[in-house]
Amino acid sequence: MQRLRTLFLENWTIKLVSLLLAVTLWFYVTSKGKTEVSLTIPLELRNVPPGMAVVGDVPGTLEVRVQGQERLLRDMSTGRKIVAAADLSIAHEGANILRISPDDIRRPSGIFVTHLPPYDLRVTLERIVRKTIRLRPVLTGTAAGRVASLSVAPPRITVEGPSSIMKDIAFLPTLPIDISGMKGRVTVTPRIDYEGRPVKILEQDISVTIIVQKERS
DSSP states (O other), X not given: OHHHHHHHHTTHHHHHHHHHHHHHHHHHHHHTTEEEXXXXXXXXEEOOOTTEEEESOOOOEEEEEEEEEHHHHHHSXXXXXXXXXXXXXXXXXXXXXXXXXXXGEEOOTTOEEEEOOOEEEEXXXXXXXXXXXXXXXXXXXXXXXXXXXXXXXXXXXXXXXXXHHHTTOSEEXXXXXXXXXXXXXXXXXXXXXXXXXOOEEOOSOOEEEEEEEOOOO
């Protein structure tokens, strides 16, 4: 016991100063090279409830300030390794207001969020519905004769998307199919023109068959 007291109390002033110097040096070393920068980072929507779709405009980025070692920040491509993630797992149909906090910022170890302005994200969810519609082929160019037949297989397709979008869809057109110089029977796999609407076709194999006959002289 006496030895322990001697160890801790003997020359205690010098030992206390040494401890303070060591702590100061540790803070200096760990903080050296740190910097703080403003970043524009991607905003991702995660855990969208099954059977629901996000509709309307949702911001794709967020402004934050982060701090970290210069090396870590220098090695990162802006916005690629730091991401804001909005969790929609408990969101409901209709309008939702989500508060984005520093805890929602996914970032590498050693990077800290120092400033995130109060940010409320408005996200609207709609139910996904299905509808059977026709595909309308769009042709461009001049064939080597007249188009005698134009058919689509399957004749009707199943499309799904947000309810507000689906109610106005009666058909979907294809992107223009070039028939320049075409003759005989030709079957093509068309590309669909969704006209910017967030819908999806469920059929995997869709084809358009064109039969071109020679013009009678």
